[in-house]
Amino acid sequence: MATTIHDVAELAGTSIATVSRALNEPAKVRPSTRDRVLIAVEALSFRPNLLGRQLRSVRTRLIGVVLPDVFNPVFGECMQGIEESAAVSGYRVMLMTTCYDASREAHAIDTLLSQRVDGLILTVAEAAGHPLLDELACSGVPYQLVYNHSPSHPCASVDNRSAARDGVRLLVAHGHCKILMLTGNLAASDRAVQRYQGYCDAVGEAGLVAEVPLQVDFNERRLPPHILQRLADPSNRPTALFCGNDLLALVVMRALREAGVRVPADISIVGFDGLAIGELLTPPLATVYQPNRDIGAAAWRHLLGTLDGRPASSSILPHRIRADGTVAPLIPNPLLECLP
Amino acid sequence: MATTIHDVAELAGTSIATVSRALNEPAKVRPSTRDRVLIAVEALSFRPNLLGRQLRSVRTRLIGVVLPDVFNPVFGECMQGIEESAAVSGYRVMLMTTCYDASREAHAIDTLLSQRVDGLILTVAEAAGHPLLDELACSGVPYQLVYNHSPSHPCASVDNRSAARDGVRLLVAHGHCKILMLTGNLAASDRAVQRYQGYCDAVGEAGLVAEVPLQVDFNERRLPPHILQRLADPSNRPTALFCGNDLLALVVMRALREAGVRVPADISIVGFDGLAIGELLTPPLATVYQPNRDIGAAAWRHLLGTLDGRPASSSILPHRIRADGTVAPLIPNPLLECLP
């Protein structure tokens, strides 16, 4: 079938070992033989079979990436950061998505380890006490979390709690005192919980009441009617909304718009993610910006370090508040009382 | 190091062949022995080395995906469609990005073939006369283009030209007669050229003048000043803009907004891509919708068909016009003459 190292060796009149060396350690072979080999390689358009090499060597130069999906631009941006920086170091990337499903996470990790990836970059639903992660830690295969901000595992992430707190502070600073949080499924994402804690921090330090967050199944493309009702009712609605992620913020903004609620005139909104695309909107989405591409790149840098034998390490990347169009100061309404 | 099939065989008191069979063709092994093997597998937490299997078998159950990037949600959405449907069939996906660079395309294809992927799904800058694609066609490795709408290669794509034409017709139908096209680098994308042709078709059939398209380096995050100047000048600006892709549409919308030009009051805009996110904007982006996720899924379906020995095939997926908020009817201005 495909031409192998043997064909090349035969044509070049050398042994297969020489072919291998000519290709991998050219310095170790006499220029004239090297040329003969390279000519043969060219003539046969020989493409070394990486499987053979990978099976034989310790390194595969393959890394596995496990993400909830790559439909959400957050993960697309991050994946871009991972792929392009890994490519620079000559590593290839295998991607598996989990749709926030624990059993799919397990399956992905298992498959990737079977493929003998050199390392793993992953976002899991819940990092704390994740059995697979602990197993990974023991297995000796380097790994790096992204987005999961965990004290016990190497990760590259923003500090979700502080970041969320800063986002909510922006709303507080604009005079809002009835701030609700809208989030994806809290049970399916430790980040969502951390961000809710940040919300509570900010609301608490302002002397306001932390309300129970409104949970939305993240796979929904539309806002459930009862939630919309809650948000659209002028007599009862919050003056500001903090959303656990940008996609959710966009979905709710659309729903509100369709219900005749104006953003930010009637209600202010702050998202979380810093989607590049959010900045292009009208009005631009106020959000807690996290450097998604850099998060991916940082994760790779850390992972590469571990692959090179350095101890595992984490990065808490800086977040930034994009105080943009969807936040407006609260216009005091003498008829409404802002205190609980 | 890692436990191998030998360890399992030893513990189960069988030969490695039996272990292999117990795992791959359980029917061919006596239940009692199979159980012994499975217990041993469990006890040693044996993870079969896919590299060994892949090297030995004809199939690797690996596919390669080559995309310009995965930062642009178009490709993220498509990648999602590919990955999740391939996963269902038990295939793993290796992703390489090219940043629209021909040499990186070549490198990606080469690497992926070295990895002995069973097939390839790719978007290239220019499909027609692409040397690597012709080589691929000969090599016997199945492949499927996405987004490249090519007559001579198996592909899954919308009909870029007709789709663009329909998008521009929307503008024509709203009374616009000074319609400009804004596009990424024409030289770096055959789709961009096809879409420009569609623009010319629609403009031509309306008896209007097809103008030279405004090209923008796609990697820019901002609109070059001279282009903005051209678009913002009230005495000279077009009444409508057709953008070769949604990201570009969003970028130009932002720039126009900052320059005080209102969309769609002062200028109407139609994009191309149908980004899910575009629908969530205010106003929602009018665009030529293409079913990105389905494009990915369709490409996989075709590829799988080819892998199963059926002849290569293509899908032209239906596009749809999302006649949304960024298009407004032209309000006739008696002072301005709409004829060339």
Place this chain on the structure above:
DNA sequence: TTGAAAGCGCTAACAT
């Protein structure tokens, strides 16, 4: 039903 043995294509000692 099971085992022995031959390789898949490659790298890396070791020998020359």
Place this chain on the structure above:
DNA sequence: ATGTTAGCGCTTTCAA
């Protein structure tokens, strides 16, 4: 500087 050879872990004839 080059060749010989022994595997890497697995699947798959072929025999038993």
